[in-house]
Amino acid sequence: MQATDWYDDDLPLMYQFGYSLVEINQLTFKTDRKAINDFLMEEKLSTYLPFGILTEDPSTNGRLYVDVLIQDSLGALSNRSIVVRSIKNPATDYAALLIQLLQGIQRWNTQQHLQHS
DSSP: OBOOSOOOSSOOOEEEEEEEEEEESSSEEEOOOEESSOOBSOSBOOOOOOOOBOOSSGGGTTEEEEEEEEEOTTOOEEEEEEEEEOOOOGGGOHHHHHHHHHHHHHHHHHHHHHHTO
């Protein structure tokens, strides 16, 4: 994430990145904002975001509001936010991998049982 091209007479500028979960249904709402970092002078941040809210419509799965708060030396704040989709990496979805492993073991046990019957 980055927040470049911000300017204020009252330097230095400090940046805090955060996110909120998004529910897309008949209403759109945000959950409480979670800060990713403390206010820092760094305008760029690399991080992993959590997976957003699951919905019945796959096109809206994983949506998050990502935002940045920009603060000048006098404490004045500005912010910008966008909606993004945070997609799970199947390789890191350990619960799904465990379920697949257990299902494979169960199928193997069933095949072994049928072969010996």
